[in-house]
Amino acid sequence: MSETTDIFxxxxxxxDRGMTLAWSIPDIAKALKIEEKDVxxxxxxxxxxxxxxxxRIAKRLDWALAESEGAGYDLVDQNGRLWExxxxxxxxxxxxxxxxxxxxxxxxxxxxxxxxxSLAGYxxxxxxSFPRIPFWIIPATQVVEWKxxxxxxxxxxxxxxxxxxxxRKL
Numbered sequence: 001m002s003e004t005t006d007i008f009x010x011x012x013x014x015x016d017r018g019m020t021l022a023w024s025i026p027d028i029a030k031a032l033k034i035e036e037k038d039v040x041x042x043x044x045x046x047x048x049x050x051x052x053x054x055x056r057i058a059k060r061l062d063w064a065l066a067e068s069e070g071a072g073y074d075l076v077d078q079n080g081r082l083w084e085x086x087x088x089x090x091x092x093x094x095x096x097x098x099x100x101x102x103x104x105x106x107x108x109x110x111x112x113x114x115x116x117x118s119l120a121g122y123x124x125x126x127x128x129s130f131p132r133i134p135f136w137i138i139p140a141t142q143v144v145e146w147k148x149x150x151x152x153x154x155x156x157x158x159x160x161x162x163x164x165x166x167x168r169k170l
Contacts, residue, residue, distance in 0.1 A: 063076060142170070
């Protein structure tokens with residue numbers, strides 16, 4: 001199977017609202033020797049699929065990957081600006097540092113401010129739409145505007161519905 005099959009490139013699209021990455025569920029299931037339902041489960045789990053999304057987006061945009069998984073960003077554009085890839089999951093999307101999200105961790109406004117200042121922006125991926133995952137490139141300034149307007153939750157997190165609403169208004 002070549003890299004030009006549906007699993008990777010064919011049917012990727014660009015629209016006025018963003019770009020789309022497309023995969024073939026049957027081809028992935030066959031290549032990995034797993035059930036199609038397991039492919040769907042994997043690709044709609046933001047923690048699991050982020051590794052693949054980062055690489056697909058880097059290749060698609062001709063950007064570089066972060067030097068390490070522990071970096072405070074995921075991608076570097078052609079101008080050396082830093083970007084974070086985030087999945088819009090069933091539970092929504094957050095803009096705070098990953099270290100502030102999860103069991104036993106807590107959001108801090110300083111953490112959010114430091115994070116947003118370190119980035120050019122976010123690449124938001126609508127993974128619930130798998131196998132056609134739309135993604136949007138959102139400048140940090142837009143996220144700051146949303147926060148100042150009270151459109152992000154108190155922890156710089158929004159539901160999936162709210163995230164998609166904000167993206168539609170761009």
